[in-house]
Amino acid sequence: MSEKKPQAAPAKPKSFGWIAEYVDEHSLLAASRKVRDSGYTKTDAYTPFPVHGIDEALGIKPTILPFIVLGAGFTGLFTALILQYWTNAYDYKYIISGKPFASWPANIPVAFELTILFSAFTTFLGMWALNGLPKLSNPLFNSERFDRVTNDRFFLHVDSRDKYFNRESVKDLLAGTKPESLEEVVEDSSPTALPSVIWLGLGFLFCASLVPVAVVLNMRAGNDENPRWHVFFDMDFQPKKKAQQTTTIFADARIARPQVPGTVARGSLVNEDPFYLGFDPTKQASLNAANNIRLVSAADDKAEKPADTAPDTASEKSATTDPVKADEPAKETPAANPPAPTPTPAATPAAAGGPNLPWITEFPLEVDASLIALGKTKFEIYCSVCHGYAGDGDGLVHRRAEQLQQGYWLPPTSVHDPRIQAQPIGNIFYTISNGKGKMAGYGTVLSPKERWAIVSYVRALQRSRNANIEDVPVEMRAKIEEAKKAE
């Protein structure tokens, strides 16, 4: 680097002293000792690698760098400890895994790392600072031969600023050490100022670097009606729609989609399968749809025709969700004929109350002796207290209530009531699940299978009052005959 120079140069280049060149470190060391012994102190040796013994040969004092680094190490250590204490035990306390706020063992790693970090950077920067580097301009670089100092040559320099410096005597002294070459170095006379292009460039870069800062500060400080700039979206904008919003994707513009026909939503089987309901929800849906159409056409026709069925359908619709009395007679209830011979027609029952739903009439599970036995057990546990063991409505609770002449006591309905006998099995299942009038529901305590088991047992009880001896298997008949005789 020869283009820069610290001092303004006069017309005649000023001497910077002599440099002597040697081919090996031994001659350099010998020459150094000689120069030192001659009393020169502003001297230095320049070598391609650190030559051992040169400090003694030139009389160089050891560096204070280690002490500076020691100080930096302690600074790093205390910085880390204070930082960790202040942040986690004072300024921003929070409990994590039950560790204490000031957890010294947990602070060791960071304290260690910061000690090293501070020491290392102090070593690095301190070494350059003590060496007066970077110093890109040096009169020595004016010498062509000096280029070999970083390759294989050793130089000894006696500075012209030395108190005893005398051009001729120094030359003679160095010549006496048999150098490879001997040269007088002159101060650099090239201009010191940086070219204006570089200044312009730097100035431009500086101004340009202020722009983003200014923009950010302006945005932080100022008020703007527009939303802030989103360099990163941070999930603020998501390609999604919320319920009730419109869309162009579907023809009906609704973002909330109806269920795809023939599918069951996760967890909603209990609302889809007659096994859990006692009625057929798809039929129910189509009935509703028919009602809705009637409702719409009724509204349309209102002007011309007087309303005929509109109020009824409205109440019928509400009956599908909560079991309030439907004041309309049951229309073609699907398969209202019970398996047992029914003494009364099926047209009347709904009038007694309860929702009118498309009840199922076939058991949605296999009915066998074990199911009826399970039904008997559960009936006797849960129902018999009110309805009695035979279902006549004369259970213990009922009799006690009669005894006490409880005025508000509503007698449990007998399962042998013709109206109940005529009920489809789905309806009875529904009564057990959700209750009826004064009777509470048992859906929460009995599994669907247990409820169907009770239904099958109720059917068996009902059948037992309407059977004749031919219905009993042949091998069992003798038993019944015997029991009859015993009476």
Added chain:
Amino acid sequence: MASISINPREIDNTVELPGQRAPLITGKQTFNSVTEMVCAVAEKPQPMLWYILFGFSSLTALMFVSLIGYLILTGVGIWGNMSPVFWAWPIVNFVFWVGIGHAGTLISAILFLFRQNWRTSINRAAEAMTIFAVICAGIYPGIHVGRAWLAFWLLPYPSLNLWMWPQFRSPLLWDVFAVGTYASTSLVFWYMGMVPDIATYRDRSKTPLRRFIYGILSLGWTGSSRHWLRYEKAYTILAALCAPLVLSVHTVVSFDFAVSQLPGWHTTIFPPYFVAGAIFSGFAMVVTLLVPVRAIYKLENLITLRHLENMNKIILATGSLVGLAYATEFFIAWYSKNQYEGFTFMNRAFGPYWWAYWIMVSCNVISPQLFWFKSLRVSPIWMVVICIFVNIGMWFERFVITVTSLSRDFLPSSWGYFNPTMYDGLMFFGSFGVFMTLFLLFCRFLPIIAISEIKGIMSIEAHREAHDKARASGGSHHH
């Protein structure tokens, strides 16, 4: 320019002769011939192979950078990270690269303190490799945090938006400090070591631009004895600081695992085991890189077979340590009678990831044992093959530790099997592109061998030789 040409096959400094020190560098070298040899790497036109490799690796690096862009715009969901394995490849790759990044500073610092003079031929390239590996490592946690543009939240700065401070009781934050300190300290150590050699480049520059750039980078270095003295002192201090630092980094990385409660992670063996593994993989990477470098740039006289052999011995030693650690883990799992540890280790070896475990064992435990044979230890081809296997094994070690433990935690209902995506693979591959690109640029522009250090050692060796000769001939030698 005519550097001494001696067929490196004719001189074998791996032979031990009684009463004689093996030469550290071979051929009759002078200070000038060393300068010539090293400077030729950057001054002569690069071989065709360099351009091919550079083209390939820079494209790969470009792919990596683009994928990072895609990841930032899309989210970490492009990776296979999925409950219960949320750490997966990004952390595996992080530990893999950080481990590789241990060799450089170990060679420069610890071998320096132990006065292992042979380190001078290899330390520069190893340090460069360290820095490039740490760069690759640092990328992964940075992009794994999800919102990479907020990764600076890891730093303890007084925030006006957050009103909170980082959690200093967490090993993940220790990691930020450890890796950050390691990266920056290694960088200044590397750069400081290079300054005198960059000055050599500067003084040989033929064009003003070259002279200008190397001039700036060499900070006006003149080789002044006063500067050298402070420089050497600083170098020793830095070495003394880096030696514990290099051990601390992988210790802290291992804390990321060991401080947690997960079976297979929560063990006190982790710090030494991780450090041994890191040295193991780092040396393997140095050997893998230096064997082709010395062949391509004809540096066989400086990076001699003996250097490579020494490194292979270290690989053998650390590989055996790693094998011992694997065995110890199993022993403790059995001996502790801890059913979770027991399950974890049986699951590692025989569970769904058995293949990864056995790749790890065969690459890390068995392959380095081949270095007991001198013929393999001094054969460049064999050592590269073995070292590549070592690094495959070390990647799998981190995979086994991270993924097997996470995929089988205390709660069987959350167990899962990790499946990487295409992006996991491409991004891991891409990080090699970054690594190789940086390394090739380093070879092209910077002194890949510590020229001044070699000369210093040559001087010491010559001195010692003269001393020995004088003693042998009965005379006395004075300095």
